[in-house]
Amino acid sequence: MPKVTVDGLELEVPAGATVLQACELAGKEIPRFCYHERLSIAGNCRMCLVEVAPGPPKPQASCALPASEGQVIKTDSPMVKKAREGVMEFLLINHPLDCPICDQGGECDLQDQSVAYGRGTSRYDENKRAVTEKYMGPIVKTVMTRCIQCTRCVRFAEEVAGVEEIGAVFRGENMQITSYLEKAVTSELSGNVVDLCPVGALTARPYAFEARPWELKKTPAIDVMDAVGTNIRLDARGRAVLRAVPRINEDVNEEWAHDKTRWAVDGLLHRRLDQPYVRSGGKLAPASWEEAFAAIAAVKHGGSVAAIAGDMQDCETMFAARELVSALGGSLLEGRQTGLAYDVSSLAAVAFNTPIAQIENADVILLVGSDLRHEAPLINTRVQKAVRKKGAKVFAIGPEVDLTYKTEWLGDALNLLTRSPKALTDALKSAERPVIILGGGALRYAGAHGAALAFAKKHKIVRDGWNGFNVTHFAAARMGGLMLGYAHEGGIKALAEKAPKLAFFLGADEVDYSLFAKSFKVYVGHHGDAGAHAADVILPGAAYTEKAGTYVNNEGRVQRGERAVFPPGDAREDWAIFRALSQVLGQTLPFDSFDALRAAMAASVPALGVEGLAGYAWNPPALDAKPDGVIADYPIKDFYLTNAICRASPTMQRCSSELVHGEEWLEAAE
Amino acid sequence: MADAPNIPSEAEVRAKWGDFKWTKENAKTAAMYVGRYPEGRQRSAVMALLDLAQRQVGTDTKTQGWLPVPVIEYVAAYLDMPYMRAYEVATFYTMYNLAPVGRYHVQVCGTTPCMLRGSDDVMKACKNRGLVKGATTPDGLFTLNEVECLGACTNAPMVQINDDNFEDLTYDSMSALLEALATDKPVKIGPQIDRQTSCPEGGPTTLKEMVSANHDYRKDRK
Secondary structure (H helix, E strand, O other): OOEEEEOOEEEEOOOOOEHHHHHHHOOOOOOOOOOOOOOOOOOOOOOOEEEEEOOOOOOEEHHHOEOOOOOEEEOOOHHHHHHHHHHHHHHHHOOOOOHHHOOOOOOOHHHHHHHHHOOOOOOOOOOOOOOOOOOOOOOEEEOHHHOOOOOHHHHHHHHHHOOOOEEEEOOHHHOEEEEHHHOOOOOOOOOHHHHHOOOOOEEEOOOOOOOOHHHOEEEEEEOOOOOOOOEEEEEEEOOEEEEEEEOOEOOOOEOOOOHHHHHHHHHHHOOEOOOOEEEEOOEEEEOOHHHHHHHHHOOOOOOOEEEEEOOOOOHHHHHHHHHHHHHOOOOEEEOOOOOOOOOOOOHHHHOEOOOHHHHHHOOEEEEEOOOHHHHOHHHHHHHHHHHHHHOOEEEEEOOOOOOOOOOEEEEOEHHHHOOOOHHHHHHHHOOOOEEEEEOHHHHOOOOHHHHHHHHHHHOOOEEOOEEOEEEOOOOOOHHHHHHOOOOOOOHHHHHHHOOOOEEEEEOOOOOOHHHHOOOEEEEEEOEOOHHHHHOOEEEEOOOHHHOOEEEEOOOOEEEEEOOOOOOOOOOOOHHHHHHHHHHHOOOOOOOOOHHHHHHHHHHHOHHHHOOEEOOOOOOOOOOOOOOOOEOOOOOOOOHHHOOHHHHOOHHHHHHHHHHHOOOOOOOOOO | OOOOOOOOOHHHHHHHHOOOOOOHHHHHHHHHHHHOOOOOOHHHHHHHHHHHHHHHHHHHHOOOOOOOHHHHHHHHHHOOOOHHHHHHHHHHOOOOOOOOOOOEEEEEEOOHHHHHOOHHHHHHHHHHOOOOEOOEOOOOOEEEEEEOOOOOHHHOOOEEEOOEEEEOOOHHHHHHHHHHHHOOOOOOOEEOOOOOOOOOOOOOOOOHHHOOOOOOHHHHOO
């Protein structure tokens, strides 16, 4: 614990801290461009110069200088002021003066820091350097003349995304940041370089020339594109959410978000259901709320009522639907739309038990039927970190895919769980923090879940202070749904066999609707997708940006998001729809406000009333542990088109056709 | 450079060089280069291997050689490193040619010492023979480039042609040199005047007695 003095203030800093971190601990702001907490240190922008004694009598880059005992650091001396002004002037030599047409304007590090630390005027009157635009894909728009070559994007691509496709080519004044051969960067995390870029060189293509940051209303929310529960901020202007950017949450997403989280929001403006529809004569016809409710009230269900939850539902919606179903005398609930039927007697056995943040400390990781990169990109970055920083070994069972790190593929057969190869058992023997991750590719097969639990027991994957047994889901509603009882014995097929007379589909678009041919189908959702096509009555609901909600992520973390905008047209918040419908059906639900609903939900499932980890008790059930067959493929075929919102999003469609199907997109001449 | 001229289109390059492989001898040499580095640091051999690949391309095309993209990718794959990282190295160093060059790659030094000693004349000699900066002559013989200091300032002005230096040039000697190269006549590598490497012109100026026999200078001291 070295003791240093920063501007006369003596303080102790952690061993291994840099001078820059010491200054921050002392409450001093050090300007910087290339330094980023989550990336390796480059030390090439020179903006963080400070005066350090003992040392050479010149300013030193604080980001790359270790703090050591007895250092006297000055951040406000004339030397430092002059150094910063000098560096700033050099950086601005080749930077264009195009802030008025730059999308970064208003949230630009270079802009802010030149105001705070620059000279105010330039003495440079030669020609500026110009650099041609580089194509980096459908998400990232480039204006490379603005680049100051901090190499944050290069380091991000290598260290976090694990896709080494961005680099700096040529040298000296001709140095340019580019993607390899100027092709699209094939990373689902590419949007993060837009946030990382301290200038306007990399900006968001879907958001180009849309808005200024000060016009936007910012709302904290939770992402529903996967089950990680990425903390996001929705930036809205008027009635449209223009972008979603990550909020920092060290336990969940650090400060990253994948491209679907960020840019599926433009799907919220397309194919929306903004008024009720009722099917008459085989065709869906627009109707009023009264007519739609009357059509539902006319169904003689006799207590045979079901509710099927989609992948993006908040707990409040699912709770309200559950209450309505049980008020009508029904009990058929299911959330696993695609037909999974794993055992849910213990929630811990189907949750991601190792907290996501702890994955980076794992030393041996076994993936079973999990295309983790597409099922949970932000858990994949943690594994990538474990591999890169701690030298973790990754084994995988399933068809080979590119997970961005070195993986030892054991084969496709599920019985590898019962008869493990020696390489795996040897690695597990000496492992201190082993992890098994069971993915959607394996859960489909009978016995796989039980075999994984048996494997975990045999190899002591769950031990004192460490639970390495994990299941990945990729529906934001999954864990919340399971906590609310949205799981029917035998899955959705068994539920359909009970032929519910009346079935509510809560934004469920992945369901095989032919199973419900005889049911009266009420679709409560926000997009005109598969579910709406099959429905008998459509009740327009709110998307995740249009309602406050509680979400439970993969690891059982209860998180709450707020409402950013209002639903379009006649659409209403889902819980209010069920409340209004219950009145028409003569079974008025006992909550008149959202708060009352939340209180009722917390009374019913106490864990949903408290934000934070729900803490499922570890009591694995005894299951059939004789897996058979091979893992044929992974459930996520097209990462960019997994739900109704992204299927409606032009950006995601473009990502899909370009990055998944390899179509070429020609740039319009500007 | 970004505006490097005459790089054939990617499709053409891939069609031509897509199946690039080490020759038998080069495979051995490559393994030797890689073997020089400790386990886990094999990627350090990238510079040597890129040079080797460039030479192999040169042998194939009877030029000084260049690095088509598929060849860079082959080297990267050989070392199990991302393409981008090898590409960065190849673009960083001017010794790697990113565009095809002629049989003789004439690199005229234009840095201060050479300039003061008459590199303009050397350049003029090149221009007079039809060489154009940054381009290859239509007969495919010469590619001309102006480069920065090549570290032979004592013998300024100088040019580097392929692997050899030609020093102490004048307009006339440079013209003669290009003529000799064009007509496949033997050329003298090194200084083009009466001088051994970088020794003084016209013989030694000091220690003259030592030229023919050993001489004890201590006896001269009175």
